[in-house]
Amino acid sequence: MKHTLSLLVENKPGVLARIAGLFSRRGYNIESLAVNTTESPDISHITLVVDGDERVLEQITKQLYKLIVVLKVNDFTNFPVVERELALIRVSSDSNNRRAIIDLVEIFRASIVDVSEKELIIEITGDSDKINAFIKNLEPYGIKEMVRTGRIVMPRGMRLNSK
Amino acid sequence: MEITVAQAIIKFLQEEGVEVIFGYPGGAVIGFYDALYESSLRHVLVRHEQGAAHAADGYARASGKVGVCVATSGPGATNLVTGLATAFMDSSPIIAITGQVRTSVLGKDSFQEADITGITMPITKHNYLVKDPDQVLTIFKEAFYIATTGRKGPVLIDIPADVFMAKINYSYPSNINLPGYKPTYEPHPLQIKKAVNLLKSAERPVILAGGGVISSFASSELIELAEKINTPVVTTLMGKGAIPEDHYLYCGFIGMHGAAYANFTINNSDLIIAIGVRFSDRSTGRVDTFAPNAKIIHIDIDPAEIGKNVIPYVPIVADAKLALQRLKEEVESKDNSKWLEQIREWKEKYPLKYKNQEGVIKPQYVIEKIYEITKGSAIVVTEVGQNQMWAAQFYKVKYPRQFITSGGLGTMGFGLPAAIGAQIANPDKLVIDIAGDGSIQMNIQELATAVTQRLPIKIFILNNACLGMVRQWQELFYKKRYSCTLFDFSPDFEKLAAAYGAYGRRVEDPSEVEDAIYWALEKNDAPVIVDFKVIREENVFPMVPAGGSIDKMMID
The missing domain is CATH 3.30.70.260 (ACT domain)
Structure with missing residues (x-):
């Protein structure tokens, strides 16, 4: 575990x-x-x-x-926590697929931080699952490089412990 | 008044009560040695830095005080490594001071540079690289505190050459601020209650005493508890001396080469009160068959030891001395006569034994004679291997800190330098190094240190012309394929002793053994080597094969 x-x-x-x-x-x-x-x-x-x-x-x-x-x-494994990671992803992109990628970025509330003729750099924060899901959706376009931070957590103010 | 850091360190050491340091000079510590030149602090010049670390360790084990060693940067510092690891494994409090290259050239692969704090991270309790001269004294104070409290252990302080020469204002640091280091000493009262209740219903209880009992000076508390509850005491190898071996409740030391009756006692018990032990693999044998019917009360000052190797029924994080006192206050006396009778039968049926043979010297016979002639009162330091196990089996000690051995790391070459430390800590006591012909050659250069310090250490070599313990394993488990263990050359130890200015004698006939021991004991102005040519094929028994269950011993 x-x-x-x-x-x-x-x-x-x-x-x-x-x-x-x-x-x-x-x-x-x-x-x-x-x-x-x-x-x-x-x-x-x-x-x-x-x-x-x-x-x-x-x-x-x-x-x-x-x-x-x-x-x-x-x-903090069994604690209610806010959990975040950040990833920077360099993805291949041209005029044909740029709109589709922007849609994905919007759905995941990520942001495009660099644009050039053949690629985009996207920044995303969230928990591991969200980032993994985003990466999976981006994969078909061709991920050229990815940098990902370690996880950081902070316990929530309302500790809704079921016990 | 401003003084150099080097002078300040020496002043601090003296205020801290340090009487002797063991060391070896070099480029990066010239500044320190320069300050030493005009100081009254005793310095013992060893002949190899490893000797300095072991000597400091032996001094610490024999005296209960901190041992201090000094070495220069690079090779000087790396030569300390085995000694630090030895002290770390056996929780011995030593302070190692190493020189380092100047701060301006640190990290540039400078001459005699080694990242000694990086290298020793896993084998020290803590270590420091001092870059700020104003921090030196605080760091020394912290280092002594860390080394000597909680679970004791080695601390290394690495000091660049220019820092030694920097000027500071001396004031003895009285405060320490270590928010991340707060050892627990007092046992939790509820845990003590649980332990007391378990003891009430136990029918076959046993106390297992380890090095922690000796380390916390808890021997008399141990004996008082054992006597009050009439419970047998076995020890680990490191616990040897925690209770006099002629005490009626003492039942031997357990483990791979422990007494059969000790292993039977612990494995048939229904309750183990374990104090200051870490359930090492050499003590427990196969863990899942170790004392299968016993509930374990595990008392240790290091929380990480509890639950590491065996799962205790009642964990107690505490200082051994305090925990034993509390237990003694709360337990009721107990009658274990049936259980003790059973153990007495085992003792009778499976004693430690060996067979004497016409015309050959048996190593066990040598130890027995040493024991008899010294009336069991000598401080016995050992090397590692068969010599160590025979010494543990046949030299019955009476008091704590009397048996000094490298248990955890099993460091060959430990004995002679550790004996030097032990002799310096106890100038009036008889100090014996039980050695093998392999081990003694690993730090033989320290004979020079013993000679120059006029230490009358008795070095008794059980010379079987081989690396006996490995030879024994090869005989028993590797089809007698004696790969690289049989020496076809041995130095003439008698002449070697003479070359160093020590006394030397070779003994080849069993009839000479006693005389040679008496002869050695008469010498009091220099070390003595007696080279006993013992039979090569003798094995250490009982033996639990590695990974085996400790009640399944090869008896002979």
Whole structure:
């Protein structure tokens, strides 16, 4: 099962190396990673998506806490969260299909950020499913390049926990 | 008044109570050594940086204090790596200070540059690269705090050459701010209650004591608890010494080469009170057949150890000493006489044993004689391999920190430098290094350190002219194909000792064994090597084949 972990860490050199090293040497796999500053300059935020059962996740969490630089580990997997990724997609496009692509962009509330004779660059934000669906729809036109960020999450204000 | 960072570090070390450091100079640490020149801090000059790390480790294990080692950048720092990994695996508190190339040339593949913080990330509890001279003292304070609290371990501080020479104002840093590091010491009262309740209904309880008991100075609490609930105590290899081995409740150490009765005891128990252990594969054997009917109360200061290898019934994150005190306060005394009787039968039926043979020296016989002649009071440091297991089996220790061995990493070459550290920590005690002819050659250069420091360490080599433990595996599991394990050359250790200015003697006849031990014990101004030519084919038994169940032992 995929888990989204949200880490608060000290903003110090080598922090990412410590965390990445921990995952690789203990045989865990990072599927997605996003690192950002926070409202506090001393603290950074890392969002990780990892795969594993409950026991693996418990170990990952405990091992992360052993790192002196890690302040807080939250598992947001079963929490109501706002989840976002961003992708930039370079897609082939000429006058014949441009309208169709613009329609798709509008449906997905993406935006075209660069236009040239034979291609477009499209920017889209959303959760993984939305971005995956958009990519699938774009594929027939020919995706030439794609850059995608890691996932970031934030718990919702109203925690509608069914329990 | 402004002083250099190097001077400030030495001043800090002395204020922190450090009495001795082990090190080796080099280009990037010249500044540090220059400051040392005029200081009263004792420096032990080793002959290889690995020796410095092991010596600091041996010092820490024998004294319970922090061990400090120093090396230069690049190769000096990388030579510490095995020593750091050894200390990390056995949770030994050491501080490693390494020089680094000047900040202006950092990252440019400069002469003698190695990314030692990157290299040692997985084998230190924490490490630092200090670029700001004003941060040095805070970092040192943090490093000592991290190394000596919670689950102890090595911390490395990497300091560029120019930082050593920068000027700062000295003031002893009294505050530390580590928001991400808050070890739990007090056990949760509810968990203690659960443990107490489990114990009430247990019919075959056993206490499993590990290195954590020794690390937290919890030996007397362990014994008091065991006596109050009349419960047998087995240990891990690292826990050896947590309870005197002549104590009526002591039942041996468990694991791959543990006593059969110890393995039977733990595997037939219905409740394990495990304290300061990590259920390593060498201790548990095959995990899914380990103590199948036992509920486990797992007490450890490191939350990540709980649930890592075995799933406990009652997890308790706490300091061993505090948890044992709380348990003792709350438990009721218990009668386990039937269970203890069963264990007594196992002890009688399956003792640790070996057969003496006419005209050959048995390694176990040597250890037994050393034990008898030293009346079990020596600090025993071991190398790694058969020598280590025989020492563990046949040298019965009485007190914590008396048996010093590389358990987790299994580092050959650990024994001699660790014995140097142990002897320096205990100048008035008898320190013995039980060695093999393979291991001793891995850090033999430290004989020079022992000679110059006039340390009367007794190095007893069980010389079987082979890499015995691997040879044993090849005999038992690889159709006697002795690939690269049989030495066809051995140095003359008697002459080698003489060349270094140590005492040396070779023993080839069993009748000389006792005399040679007495002879060695008389020497008190230099190290002694006694080279016991033991039988090559002797194996360590009992043995649990790797990955096997610990109650399925090869007894002989």
